[in-house]
Amino acid sequence: MLAALADVRIVMQNLFRLGSTLARSAVAVKPTLMTSRVTQFRPFSQGTFVFEIESSDDFNEKVIQSPVPVIVDFHADWCGPCQALGPRLEEKVNGQSGSVLLAKINVDYAGELAMDYGISAVPTVFAFKNGEKVSGFQGVLDDEQLDEFIENILAD
Amino acid sequence: MFATSSWDSDLYGMKSLTDLFGCFKRNPRRGDEPASANQSTSDSPPMGAVASGMPPPKRRAPTETKTPPGERNVDDTGVPLKEALKQANDAKIAVFCSGNDEEEEKQISEIEAILKTLKDPPETEKPLEIPEVQRIQVNSSSKKAIQYLTLHDSWPLIYIKGNAVGGLKELKALKQDYLKEWLRDHTYDLIVIGGGSGGLAAAREAARLGKKVACLDFVKPSPQGTTWGLGGTCVNVGCIPKKLMHQASLLGHSIHDAKKFGWKLPEGKIEHQWGHMRDSIQDHIASLNWGYRVQLREKTVTYINSYGEFTGPFEISATNKKKKVEKLTADRFLIATGLRPKYPDYPGVKEYTITSDDLFQLPYSPGKTLCVGASYVSLECAGFLHGLGFDVTVMVRSILLRGFDQDMAERIRKHMIAYGLKFESGVPTRIEQIEEKTDEKAGRYRVFWPKKNEETGEETEVSEEYNTILYAIGREAVTDDVGLDSIGVERAKSKKVIGRREQSTTIPWVYAIGDVLEGTPELTPVAIQAGRVLMRRIFEGANELTEYEQIPTTVFTPLEYGCCGLAEEDAIKKYGKENIIIYHNVFNPLEYTIPERMDKDHCYLKLICLRNEEEKVVGFHILTPNAGEVTQGFGIALKLAAKKADFDRLIGIHPTVAESFTTLTLEKKDGDEELQASGC
Numbered sequence: 001m002l003a004a005l006a007d008v009r010i011v012m013q014n015l016f017r018l019g020s021t022l023a024r025s026a027v028a029v030k031p032t033l034m035t036s037r038v039t040q041f042r043p044f045s046q047g048t049f050v051f052e053i054e055s056s057d058d059f060n061e062k063v064i065q066s067p068v069p070v071i072v073d074f075h076a077d078w079c080g081p082c083q084a085l086g087p088r089l090e091e092k093v094n095g096q097s098g099s100v101l102l103a104k105i106n107v108d109y110a111g112e113l114a115m116d117y118g119i120s121a122v123p124t125v126f127a128f129k130n131g132e133k134v135s136g137f138q139g140v141l142d143d144e145q146l147d148e149f150i151e152n153i154l155a156d
Numbered sequence: 157m158f159a160t161s162s163w164d165s166d167l168y169g170m171k172s173l174t175d176l177f178g179c180f181k182r183n184p185r186r187g188d189e190p191a192s193a194n195q196s197t198s199d200s201p202p203m204g205a206v207a208s209g210m211p212p213p214k215r216r217a218p219t220e221t222k223t224p225p226g227e228r229n230v231d232d233t234g235v236p237l238k239e240a241l242k243q244a245n246d247a248k249i250a251v252f253c254s255g256n257d258e259e260e261e262k263q264i265s266e267i268e269a270i271l272k273t274l275k276d277p278p279e280t281e282k283p284l285e286i287p288e289v290q291r292i293q294v295n296s297s298s299k300k301a302i303q304y305l306t307l308h309d310s311w312p313l314i315y316i317k318g319n320a321v322g323g324l325k326e327l328k329a330l331k332q333d334y335l336k337e338w339l340r341d342h343t344y345d346l347i348v349i350g351g352g353s354g355g356l357a358a359a360r361e362a363a364r365l366g367k368k369v370a371c372l373d374f375v376k377p378s379p380q381g382t383t384w385g386l387g388g389t390c391v392n393v394g395c396i397p398k399k400l401m402h403q404a405s406l407l408g409h410s411i412h413d414a415k416k417f418g419w420k421l422p423e424g425k426i427e428h429q430w431g432h433m434r435d436s437i438q439d440h441i442a443s444l445n446w447g448y449r450v451q452l453r454e455k456t457v458t459y460i461n462s463y464g465e466f467t468g469p470f471e472i473s474a475t476n477k478k479k480k481v482e483k484l485t486a487d488r489f490l491i492a493t494g495l496r497p498k499y500p501d502y503p504g505v506k507e508y509t510i511t512s513d514d515l516f517q518l519p520y521s522p523g524k525t526l527c528v529g530a531s532y533v534s535l536e537c538a539g540f541l542h543g544l545g546f547d548v549t550v551m552v553r554s555i556l557l558r559g560f561d562q563d564m565a566e567r568i569r570k571h572m573i574a575y576g577l578k579f580e581s582g583v584p585t586r587i588e589q590i591e592e593k594t595d596e597k598a599g600r601y602r603v604f605w606p607k608k609n610e611e612t613g614e615e616t617e618v619s620e621e622y623n624t625i626l627y628a629i630g631r632e633a634v635t636d637d638v639g640l641d642s643i644g645v646e647r648a649k650s651k652k653v654i655g656r657r658e659q660s661t662t663i664p665w666v667y668a669i670g671d672v673l674e675g676t677p678e679l680t681p682v683a684i685q686a687g688r689v690l691m692r693r694i695f696e697g698a699n700e701l702t703e704y705e706q707i708p709t710t711v712f713t714p715l716e717y718g719c720c721g722l723a724e725e726d727a728i729k730k731y732g733k734e735n736i737i738i739y740h741n742v743f744n745p746l747e748y749t750i751p752e753r754m755d756k757d758h759c760y761l762k763l764i765c766l767r768n769e770e771e772k773v774v775g776f777h778i779l780t781p782n783a784g785e786v787t788q789g790f791g792i793a794l795k796l797a798a799k800k801a802d803f804d805r806l807i808g809i810h811p812t813v814a815e816s817f818t819t820l821t822l823e824k825k826d827g828d829e830e831l832q833a834s835g836c
Binding site: 076077078079107108111118119121122 | 385439440442443445446449450453454
């Protein structure tokens with residue numbers, strides 16, 4: 001479905017790299033008639049600690065090479081539980097003032113990446129520290145469990 | 157391919173799981189289990205369990221012993237059938253023979269001589285190894301079975317790398333360099349072109365059998381620019397969104413019914429939101445696309461999002477969306493590219509009209525719609541659009557639902573007219589754009605067609621304005637760009653692949669299944685079954701065929717039409733009018749009585765039976781709500797050769813519509829008056 005959007009998406013990715021999540025709503029153009037849905041982005045909660053990843057290169061740069069731990073959220077627009085988990089996860093990460101970051105990966109736009117990491121269900125969340133996967137979970141956690149998950153990442 | 161997919165059930169299962177936890181992978185399907193129930197076991201009768209056109213398998217009575225000793229040794233020489241097929245499957249080159257014939261021996265020698273000519277000259281660096289011909293001697297009943305399985309009359313019968321080639325004549329017809337190339341090693345055991353229902357099922361089954369498989373899928377955009385993800389027509393632009401929109405339409409009526417059943421609804425107009433429905437459906441489809449992708453990975457099928465084209469007899473060039481070309485080789489190929497909607501040929505048609513490829517993703521509410529065509533795609537789309545509240549006209553050239561029972565088709569037409577749909581007889585000749593469409597709003601178009609004056613016979617051009625024009629005049633195989641001609645795969649006039657069973661008649665390492673195989677029903681579950689069965693046959697030597705008869709199916713018109721077996725006219729043609737007896741009746745679904753639905757006068761069913769064969773049922777037809785659910789269950793009765801008496805001894809479930817089949821007494825006769833449903 002993304003064929004016609006490839007160019008636009010590259011432009012958008014570059015915009016995302018600027019770090020402004022506000023840029024997303026600004027570039028919600030509709031390049032072709034039939035693919036309008038693809039561009040309907042749900043703006044993430046504000047803050048620069050949450051960013052989107054769409055390619056392996058991007059992943060390598062922003063997750064593997066990251067000096068601080070990164071939580072990776074593999075999610076999809078069509079997945080109800082993802083909508084239940086995502087915003088809470090974003091809020092909690094933003095509450096950590098940068099000691100941990102959150103990478104959002106939409107499996108429909110980054111299928112290869114999802115396949116590489118063996119994602120068979122969404123949401124799947126991994127924590128990366130010094131380029132290595134240290135923990136993770138599938139499905140929805142409640143607030144307490146999420147706090148514990150983040151605490152454990154920051155603990156050692 | 158618009159039939160209801162057999163995927164639905166497990167997907168709904170998944171949905172309930174997601175509510176609790178997350179969007180996880182689906183439950184394993186029947187075919188995914190390690191051992192298949194369909195595989196013939198060592199004690200199955202010689203012709204396997206599910207041979208097409210064969211009488212249904214008879215289970216051996218428990219008291220019956222094996223073949224009486226006196227008969228057992230008759231013609232009991234040679235390798236047992238199952239073992240023989242397995243051997244032919246595993247051998248590089250094998251020949252089935254009877255082993256008692258001079259002529260046969262002569263032919264085998266000639267086969268060996270042909271193979272010797274393939275030898276490379278001595279100085280060749282990596283000379284091609286010419287394998288020994290493995291002789292597999294079988295008895296006469298196995299010979300019959302193998303000839304039936306492969307549809308080859310030739311004997312001795314040659315197999316190369318597990319593919320039936322035919323006899324000496326067919327071997328000679330193959331190009332020498334093709335033969336040589338065939339005997340070389342290739343990267344994949346199988347390349348599947350097309351990731352639709354059939355292609356995916358086949359790819360997964362082949363991978364389950366331990367084969368190295370690649371599956372190519374690439375959707376060329378429709379003229380309107382619509383594309384979609386992995387899964388093919390059914391999932392993206394066919395059965396799945398169609399059935400969901402049909403459901404949306406039915407719900408509208410249920411809201412109306414609800415009042416009569418005592419529900420107090422808010423005052424004011426209850427409106428349908430097209431965009432909301434479309435997004436919900438597209439989200440569901442995206443989840444299915446993802447599910448297929450995960451399944452392929454789990455089964456270790458290599459998924460390649462590229463357009464495949466033959467550039468050699470065993471080579472595919474796969475072009476991705478960035479125009480990067482990758483060359484792949486395989487021992488076998490499966491064409492499963494399906495069909496795409498046809499367009500007529502007049503100016504503006506591709507700019508101004510849409511097809512079912514576009515409808516389910518339509519960014520704007522369609523508004524006043526013209527559905528052109530009498531196909532079930534046209535009628536189904538017209539039906540749900542009208543149910544959603546749009547002003548819909550169906551324009552047809554001649555009869556509705558060609559190929560279906562015409563008595564039932566006429567009843568569908570009557571119901572749709574009573575339901576509020578308009579029918580026009582004619583063919584559009586030109587379209588003028590009055591207002592261009594945008595993402596938010598449908599355009600305005602004037603459609604012109606010649607209309608015949610019933611009395612004078614004079615034709616005058618008439619016109620009408622519509623917001624959306626949906627063409628559904630048929631679907632065609634888009635096989636021109638697959639390079640089939642370049643390697644010599646025979647195609648029919650329809651551009652579909654001509655098969656001996658599912659194997660190309662001309663290139664024995666190329667197979668086709670699903671909508672793109674000439675002469676088989678265009679239905680998702682047929683493609684899935686054909687894909688799985690074919691893979692077991694060519695990779696395991698299974699003695700198994702897809703049965704292309706007595707396939708239950710349903711047209712999801714506002715009042716659904718389910719059928720299985722023969723149409724009335726086909727039964728008459730096949731058996732003669734005097735040998736047919738038809739039982740029929742009208743009925744009034746209980747749920748329709750209180751809301752006084754207009755549909756109640758249109759529900760109808762009939763059984764077509766053979767008068768001289770104990771009234772064996774050969775045709776099953778029903779026009780009813782939930783016809784799909786009813787027809788699926790009764791389909792097994794036809795498979796098991798049920799007779800009218802079997803329907804009679806079956807106890808009904810009260811109160812249902814399906815119970816009407818257990819109480820049929822009325823015989824349908826020419827000149828009868830239209831039946832009227834009575835009260836209680």
